[in-house]
Amino acid sequence: MxxxxxxxxxxxxxxxxxxxxxxxxxxxxxxxxxxxxxxxxxxxxxxxxxxxxxxxxxxxxxxxxxxxxxxxxxxxxxxxxxxxxxxxxxxxxxxxxxxxxxxxxxxxxxxxxxxxxxxxxxxxxxxxxxxxxxxxxxxxxxxxxxxxxxxxxxxxxxxxxxxxxxxxxxxxxLDPTTHHPVQPDSRFSGALGFLGNRLPDREGRVQTFFLKPAILLPDKKFLLGGAGWDRNVSLTPNVSYAGHVYTRDHNAFNCSTLAVLNINRDSMAQVGYSPPTRVFEAAGAGACLICDAWQGLEQFLEPGKEVLKVDSGEEVAAVLSGLTTTQARRIGKRALLRLLGEHTxxxxxxxxxxxxxxxxxxxxxxxxxxxxxxxxxx
Structure with a gap:
């Protein structure tokens, strides 16, 4: 042009x-x-x-x-x-x-x-x-x-x-000028973080993939961010609610927990090939991403190497129980390099x-x- x-x-x-x-x-x-x-x-x-x-x-x-x-x-x-x-x-x-x-x-x-x-x-x-x-x-x-x-x-x-x-x-x-690794922030510490607004066609999957593992792992701290989760939601004592998290804090949120969870909305999970922004935000920050299963995920990140794919809340709990800090950092680094090379x-x-x-x-x-x-x- x-x-x-x-x-x-x-x-x-x-x-x-x-x-x-x-x-x-x-x-x-x-x-x-x-x-x-x-x-x-x-x-x-x-x-x-x-x-x-x-x-x-x-x-x-x-x-x-x-x-x-x-x-x-x-x-x-x-x-x-x-x-x-x-x-x-x-x-x-x-x-x-x-x-x-x-x-x-x-x-x-x-x-x-x-x-x-x-x-x-x-x-x-x-x-x-x-x-x-x-x-x-x-x-x-x-x-x-x-x-x-x-x-x-x-x-x-x-x-x-x-x-x-x-x-x-x-x-x-990924936009690497806005989403990138930063130092951990104690406000967002925990074993697993999930960031997403409360929406009708995602709420059931949040119950399955996030709140159920919190029940199964009472000794681990879970961090929930996003608008709308402060009303009529039963949270176990090990779930901390951060409320609306402004974009200026997204990198800190993604870099401060052992792992970050992605949960697709119902329609996106059913159709597949619809990676939400959270996938690229988290992986772009070098986070270890645990992702609910959907068709086409491997087009963006390799399961088992660059992302941990799960089919149920029980699998989330099992993955989190065995995940070490060294493993999490290795997965996050691989994901970041993949995105920088192919998906900016x-x-x-x-x-x-x-x-x-x-x-x-x-x-x-x-x-x-x-x-x-x-x-x-x-």
Whole structure:
């Protein structure tokens, strides 16, 4: 690209990770895309108290536009974004999603690209499959391109069945400038840490993979972080609740326990090929990662060598009982080296750049031909 390509993206939030699990993904991808020559503006609504819980200032690698969570607010933001070369609607903005998904494709022209970026594809597809009247069904074919947070072949096939012109998974990755090894912090000490907000489609798996092992290992300290676990949850005395953990403390959280647990949400575990941000945050900090089993894990980390894969709470307890500090450090170091070599956001951004530039070029060819014909007939 000789000149910068302008990219306008509507998402939940870039500057706040509060009730916003996609924040790490947005930040890593957009920073890397800016490094590849894209001029990015991120549009986010002032909703869900996220602006009151900001954990970063406006970055120098993207412009952030915060619009009121009102009809006038999103319409004004869309008008401002309409001239961008690439206009992206991410899933799960949280307010006026249906309206944005209907209106953004209307901005499609011969000189731009309209993209839907699904940061929760298994859940989106599950929702559409369960409801024949879901309004997004009609919008899928109107986007030039569907990008997904992950999901592999099952997600590509499902989106194709809904009429997607093209669907390409863009997996989570590591941003080593934000997630890296640090010194342990006594606030987060323990044998096993889990960090994740309380969500309906993950709560049962948290009971199975985290709270049950805590019952089985009463002499070991467990650390629970994330919003929502302080109400109507029965925690054994060996479970410490850290509450909402700001992103500035994620490295310390991941580096202070013997091991860190990943627990996928139901839909992501069922579909597979959907490594959440926590996998890359923890492994990027050099943590020994214990991960619930899902198809495609080996595409990112090698079980037994770079990650410890488990199928049940009993397996978590067994692994934790036999894990030494030396073994944990060795596994964490191997995982970090694997990610740095193959799975950083710079790797992902190069793929996205190639894809978007190719798609833009294809969109422009018919327009140029039409223009040539018009001039030839004058």
């Amino acid at each position: 000789t000149a910068k390509v302008t990219l306008a993206m509507f998402g939940s939030s870039l500057v706040s990770a509060y009730w916003n699990g996609a924040a790490t993904y947005y930040r890593g991808m957009i920073r890397a895309l800016a490094g590849c020559g894209f001029d990015v503006t991120f549009y986010e609504p002032d909703a869900f108290d996220r602006q009151q819980h900001r954990d970063m200032s406006d970055p120098d690698w993207a412009k952030v536009v915060i619009y009121p969570a009102t009809t006038d607010g999103w319409q004004a933001a869309l008008e401002q974004a309409r001239d961008a070369d690439i206009i992206v609607k991410a899933s799960g903005v949280g307010v006026f999603d249906e309206e944005l998904e209907a209106e953004i494709p209307r901005l499609r022209s011969a000189s731009n690209l309209i993209v839907f970026w699904d940061v929760d594809a298994p859940a989106t597809l599950q929702r559409m499959q369960a409801d024949a009247s879901d309004p997004f069904r009609a919008q899928v074919p109107r986007f030039d391109l569907i990008l997904t947070y992950g999901g592999g072949p099952p997600v590509v096939e499902a989106y194709s069945n809904f009429g997607a012109r093209r669907c390409v998974p863009i997996y989570n990755a 956001y710079e790797h992902r951004a190069r793929d996205v750049k190639k894809l978007l530039v190719e798609q833009l070029a294809r969109r422009a060819i018919p327009a140029r031909r039409d223009e040539e014909v018009r001039h030839a007939t004058l």
